[in-house]
Amino acid sequence: MEITRDRAVWIYERMALIRVFEERVAQLFADGRIAGFVHLYAGEEAVAVGICTHLNDGDFITSTHRGHGHCIAKGVDPGEMMAELFGRLGGSCKGKGGSMHIADVSKGMLGANGIVGGGPPLAAGAALTAKVQGSGAVAVCFFGDGAAEQGTTHEAMNLAAIWKLPVVFVCENNQFAESTPVSYHCAATSIADRAASYNIPGVTVDGYDVVAVYEAAGEAIARARRGDGPSLLEAKTWRYFGHFEGDQITYRTAEQSAAYREHDPLTTFARQAQDRELLQKEDVDRIDADVKKKVEDAIEFAEASPQPAPEDALTDVYVAYR
Amino acid sequence: MAVAVRTLSFREAINEALSQEMERDPSVLLMGEDVAGGATVPGFDQEDAWGGVLGVTKGLVQKFGRDRVLDTPISESGYIGAAVGAAATGLRPVAELMFVDFFGVCMDQIFNQGAKLRYMFGGKAKVPVVIRTMIGAGFRAAGQHSGCHYSVFTHMPGLKTVVPSTPADAKGLLAAAIRDDDPVLFFEHKLLYDVQGEVPAGEHLIELGKADIKREGDRVTVVAIGRMVQMALDAAESLSSEGVSVEVVDPRTLSPLDEDTILSSVRKTRRLVVVDEDNPRCSMATDLVALVASRAFDDLDAPPQMVTAPHTPVPFSPIMEDFYVPTPEKVAEAVRATL
Numbered sequence: 266m267e268i269t270r271d272r273a274v275w276i277y278e279r280m281a282l283i284r285v286f287e288e289r290v291a292q293l294f295a296d297g298r299i300a301g302f303v304h305l306y307a308g309e310e311a312v313a314v315g316i317c318t319h320l321n322d323g324d325f326i327t328s329t330h331r332g333h334g335h336c337i338a339k340g341v342d343p344g345e346m347m348a349e350l351f352g353r354l355g356g357s358c359k360g361k362g363g364s365m366h367i368a369d370v371s372k373g374m375l376g377a378n379g380i381v382g383g384g385p386p387l388a389a390g391a392a393l394t395a396k397v398q399g400s401g402a403v404a405v406c407f408f409g410d411g412a413a414e415q416g417t418t419h420e421a422m423n424l425a426a427i428w429k430l431p432v433v434f435v436c437e438n439n440q441f442a443e444s445t446p447v448s449y450h451c452a453a454t455s456i457a458d459r460a461a462s463y464n465i466p467g468v469t470v471d472g473y474d475v476v477a478v479y480e481a482a483g484e485a486i487a488r489a490r491r492g493d494g495p496s497l498l499e500a501k502t503w504r505y506f507g508h509f510e511g512d513q514i515t516y517r518t519a520e521q522s523a524a525y526r527e528h529d530p531l532t533t534f535a536r537q538a539q540d541r542e543l544l545q546k547e548d549v550d551r552i553d554a555d556v557k558k559k560v561e562d563a564i565e566f567a568e569a570s571p572q573p574a575p576e577d578a579l580t581d582v583y584v585a586y587r
Numbered sequence: 588m589a590v591a592v593r594t595l596s597f598r599e600a601i602n603e604a605l606s607q608e609m610e611r612d613p614s615v616l617l618m619g620e621d622v623a624g625g626a627t628v629p630g631f632d633q634e635d636a637w638g639g640v641l642g643v644t645k646g647l648v649q650k651f652g653r654d655r656v657l658d659t660p661i662s663e664s665g666y667i668g669a670a671v672g673a674a675a676t677g678l679r680p681v682a683e684l685m686f687v688d689f690f691g692v693c694m695d696q697i698f699n700q701g702a703k704l705r706y707m708f709g710g711k712a713k714v715p716v717v718i719r720t721m722i723g724a725g726f727r728a729a730g731q732h733s734g735c736h737y738s739v740f741t742h743m744p745g746l747k748t749v750v751p752s753t754p755a756d757a758k759g760l761l762a763a764a765i766r767d768d769d770p771v772l773f774f775e776h777k778l779l780y781d782v783q784g785e786v787p788a789g790e791h792l793i794e795l796g797k798a799d800i801k802r803e804g805d806r807v808t809v810v811a812i813g814r815m816v817q818m819a820l821d822a823a824e825s826l827s828s829e830g831v832s833v834e835v836v837d838p839r840t841l842s843p844l845d846e847d848t849i850l851s852s853v854r855k856t857r858r859l860v861v862v863d864e865d866n867p868r869c870s871m872a873t874d875l876v877a878l879v880a881s882r883a884f885d886d887l888d889a890p891p892q893m894v895t896a897p898h899t900p901v902p903f904s905p906i907m908e909d910f911y912v913p914t915p916e917k918v919a920e921a922v923r924a925t926l
Contacts, residue, residue, distance in 0.1 A: 325676060327672075356709070357708075357709070357711075358707060358708050358709035358711070359709030359710070360709070361706055361707055361708070361709045362707040362708060362709065366707040366708065368704075368707070368708040368711070368712065369711070370675065370676075370708065370711055370712045371711075375672070375675060375676070375712075376704065376707070376708060376712075378700075379699070380695055380699050380700070382695075383695060383696075383699060383700055385668070386664060386665050386666075386667070386668020386669050386671070386672060386696055386700075387668055387669075387671060387672030387675065387696075387700060388672060389665065389668070389669040389672060390668065390669035390670060390671060390672020390673035390674070390675070390676065390680075391672045391673065391675070391676045393669055393672070393673045393678070394672075394673045394676040394677050394678050395676075397614075397616065397654065397655075397673075397678060398677065398678075404672075416664060417664045417665065417668060417695070417696070420660075420662040420664050420665025420666075420668075421665050421668065421669070423660060423662065423665065424659070424660065424662060424665045424666060424669060427660065428657070580710065581705060581706050581709055581710030582705060582706040582744055582745050583744075583745065583747060583769055583842070583843065584744075
């Protein structure tokens with residue numbers, strides 16, 4: 266599955282957009298301009314982008330509490346995302362969802378999810394829709410190593426396997442469930458090995474190498490589209506920020522993070538793409554500048570978007586109580 | 588034009604609603620444990636299936652095939668969640684949760700996913716899923732297969748809750764629930780399945796949120812839910828010989844709740860008795876009393892009465908279980924207490 270120049274541009278641009286978006290959100294949160302819980306995706310960009318490169322608007326994804334990267338990779342508008350973080354009417358959920366529930370069903374993005382392990386059954390259901398309708402669409406279920414221990418994840422994999430649903434389960438193993446290391450919380454040495462229980466393919470890839478993710482995802486997604494059923498893909502990764510903004514990260518060392526930064530997925534891909542003459546230095550510089558502008562534009566859009574009225578809380582749900 | 592009406596059981600009426608909605612709309616499909624039953628056993632494809640543990644979906648797999656009548660593993664979080672995900676992406680699944688008591692193993696998918704998606708997404712998603720589930724004491728099935736628990740779901744914003752009491756209502760309310768764009772919990776009392784009643788043959792829809800006055804009267808209003816409607820009607824019949832005229836109101840749906848019909852009946856009779864098989868604390872019974880107390884206090888001539896299950900799990904012993912369930916005698920006693 267050769268990466269073309271256009272695809273290389275898209276991959277680098279999406280990863281850079283996620284990175285800048287998350288770094289700016291961290292600042293805005295620290296400045297008190299964004300409220301609530303915020304879980305940042307920086308460091309894990311290669312996973313969402315390597316997978317979503319294969320998807321189009323008709324395909325579905327389910328996400329996690331750490332969902333901004335999945336949204337951007339799936340094409341959700343950064344301005345609407347930022348407005349949602351600001352709690353404004355112009356937000357993707359009109360200010361009702363916030364960071365943990367950003368969604369855009371029109372883009373096949375079925376929502377970030379505040380419940381660890383909440384998404385896998387939904388992804389199986391979206392894949393069931395695709396199968397019943399014969400649409401050729403696939404569903405991708407992103408979940409973390411923490412959710413790998415939830416029963417819902419296992420139930421959804423079993424269901425998808427017996428019904429041969431077009432779904433790819435993508436475990437983003439960033440090696441910590443909040444502050445608890447995977448070595449403690451997981452009885453298996455490899456999460457991908459659990460695929461054997463469901464008689465489906467399970468592979469582990471380097472989640473810092475977007476090309477490796479892209480290639481492994483290509484096989485899994487093609488298998489799903491062919492009607493051959495689900496797969497499990499485990500991407501080993503690392504988050505640069507804490508579990509949530511405000512986390513003092515007392516459970517990891519600075520040296521560990523520095524080692525990952527040396528293999529940063531963005532700089533690694535920029536170098537690989539230049540070595541393979543897919544991108545020029547000027548492309549990288551231009552994209553870096555473009556995404557910074559996109560994020561500043563998103564912040565401007567969010568700030569210009571109107572605040573909801575208090576009574577807007579009463580819409581978009583059946584209100585049975587007076 | 589006269590509508591053709593036949594006598595069907597409550598079970599057959601539900602089966603007919605499912606069948607007619609599946610014929611009408613190809614996006615409707617069924618899933619649940621044993622809903623196709625033996626039809627998934629190799630070599631038994633053509634055999635008549637269980638059709639659910641009490642036979643409510645019997646014959647549907649032969650009619651609509653295994654792609655639309657899906658047996659599931661015993662994996663309630665998995666398949667209830669898959670029904671929610673399928674509903675959010677274009678299907679209209681009807682999932683069967685065998686006994687409502689099993690909500691404990693899949694509540695996140697109902698409560699945090701199904702009920703909240705539309706709201707959390709700013710109204711940009713709809714979740715037209717129906718979860719049918721069996722409720723009620725009377726089978727000597729003890730603590731984990733006998734509860735009602737519809738109050739739990741009625742408490743949750745974003746869910747609609749339906750508790751039919753007759754075969755005709757079951758058919759009309761289920762068809763409306765399937766066509767509704769919100770998640771609907773549909774509660775079927777297991778002791779009603781064999782009850783017979785007249786049911787319209789063709790399309791039959793009952794709008795959610797419309798109570799039905801099952802018996803008119805002017806002295807005391809009895810609001811009764813599900814199987815308790817029959818208890819109230821039996822009590823009303825015996826009280827009529829004492830010269831007490833009882834009006835029996837069946838809310839039919841708890842969310843939305845037809846407050847107007849209940850309040851106007853109470854304003855007429857000036858007395859309220861609520862009959863509910865669910866446990867009383869934070870229940871529909873207390874909710875209905877609160878409704879009347881806060882909105883029609885000045886119209887009341889007596890304190891409202893509640894006839895409910897005790898606040899315990901359902902016991903096994905037939906003697907204890909019979910004590911647990913409200914009876915016409917207990918209802919009549921409560922009615923007399925308001926006079």
